[in-house]
Amino acid sequence: MYIFLEILFFIFSFLVFWAIIGYPFSLKILDKLLTKNELPKNYNYQPTITILIVAHNEESVIKEKLENVSRINYPKEKLEILISSDNSTDTTNEIVEDFIVNNQDKNIRIYKAKNRKGKTNAQNEAVRTIKSELIVFTDANAMLDKNACIELAAAFYDESIAYVTGKLCYTNRDIDLASESESSYWDLDLALRDIESRFQTITAGNGALYACKRKDYVEFDPIKSHDSSMPLYYSLNNKNAIANHDALAFEKAGENIKDEFNRKVRMSRIILASILPSLKILNVFRYKWFTYFYLGHRTSRYLLWFSHIMVLLLxxxxxxxxxxxxxTFGFQLVFYTIAVLRRFFYINNRFINMIYYYCMTLYAQIVGVMKVITGKAKPTWEKAGSTR
Structure with missing residues (x-):
């Protein structure tokens, strides 16, 4: 009996190690041993594009966003800007409509979702009205580099590419614990995505900036998010999702732990369904590197909350x-105690802050999973005020 428990203890300990250290390190080694060429690009490919912005009560940033995308460097006759308002109840719609009236030389329109069902549903409804060849998705609070659309389009260099994500850059990296910790985590994740993309395909994108071909767009259940669900869907259907980190978007990371915690709880609503969404992923002969990437980058991370619980109990x-x-029990006790003390006492130490942020993320995963289990997970979201 105890031998079985010991085996389980080491399996779950390994899963924690692999998610945090093992997988990132293995990608670095692979990148050194099996060097891949830089991302090929076709700058002659300039299809018609619709920039789609989903907004719910974004009156504080929507005008700046419209001004930003209006300055995008792309052929005017091939560019459309579409705002999908997810039942906004503030002045978002009025601001957009005024902007349209005052900028009639630009192809801008608004779609109003009558019922608030979340970002994914607002995208689904709006996309049904789009006829452009390419759709660029971006958040209301993410400001785009002027060449973002040119870069995204150029990365669709052959028919196997169905999805391209850009690079999100945080503009407030060192403001406080939340923004500093999230920026450090994001730097690592970007490095992993870059390697995955050059080998074959990424396992998730980011909502700040990504694109897909209109013909390849898929309507997902509103509880899911396209930026995370699309790469998985395409990879399982013999297409690739890649990263072009020359396509840039800029936004603020959450500047307080409450905002980051709520964001991570919302993101965790997909964890249970995404640990192993399809047994087909295990077919390494068909999916090649994607099998390794998904199990290492997604499955092991989505299991972190459960792995930590099991390691502690065992x-x-x-x-x-x-x-x-x-x-090992003493180590865990000290680790979690540091996080609890940091929760109640201000300690300006980078190492301690990272432990606290990591434990906050684990707790957010647990809360997100419990919401799913109890039927309280919702497709709607509340924006983080500190990111605006």
Whole structure:
């Protein structure tokens, strides 16, 4: 019996290690051993584009966003700007309509979703009205580099490419614990996506900036998000999702832990369904690197909350079996105690802050999973005020 528990303890310990250290390190090694060429681009490919912005009560940023995308460097006759208002109840719609009236030389229109069902539904409804060849999706609070559309389009260099994500850059990296910690995490994730993209395909994008061909657009259930669900869908259907980190978007990271916690809880509503969304992923002969990328980058991370719980519980049961388990239990106790103390006392130490941020992320995963289990997960979202 105890041998079985020990095996489980080491399996879940390995999953934690692999998600945090093992997989990122393995990609770095692969990148050194199997160097891939830089992303090929076709700048002659300039299809018609619709920039789609989903907005719910974004009166504080929507005018700046419209001014930003109006300055995009792309042939005017091939560019449309579409705002899908997810049942906004503030002055968002009025601001957009005034902007349209005052900028009639630009192809801008608004779609109003009558019922608030979340970002994905607002995208689904708006896309039904789009006839452009390419759709560029971007958040209301993300400001785009003037060449973002040219770069995204150029990355669709052959028919196998169905999805291209850009690079999100945080503009407030060192403001406080939340923005600094999220920026550090994001830097690592961008590096992993860059390697995955050059090998074959990424496993998720980001909502600030991504694009797909209109003919390849798929309407997902509103509880899901396109930026994370699309790469998986395309990869399982013999198409690739890649990253072009020359296509830039800029926004603020959450500047307080509450905003970041709520964002991560919302993101965690997909965890249970995404741990292993299809057994087909395990077919390494068909999906090649994608199998390795998804299991390492997604499955192991989506299991972090459960792996940590299991490691702690199994350690408590095994603590009298060996001095090793006394040491590992003591390590966990110190680790979580540091996070709790940081929660209640201000300690300006980078190492301690990262432990606290990591534990906050684990807790957000648990809360998100519990919302799913209890039927409280919703497709709607509340914007983080500190990111505006």
């Amino acid at each position: 350690n408590m049961i095994l603590i009298n079996e060996s001095s090793i388990y006394v040491i």
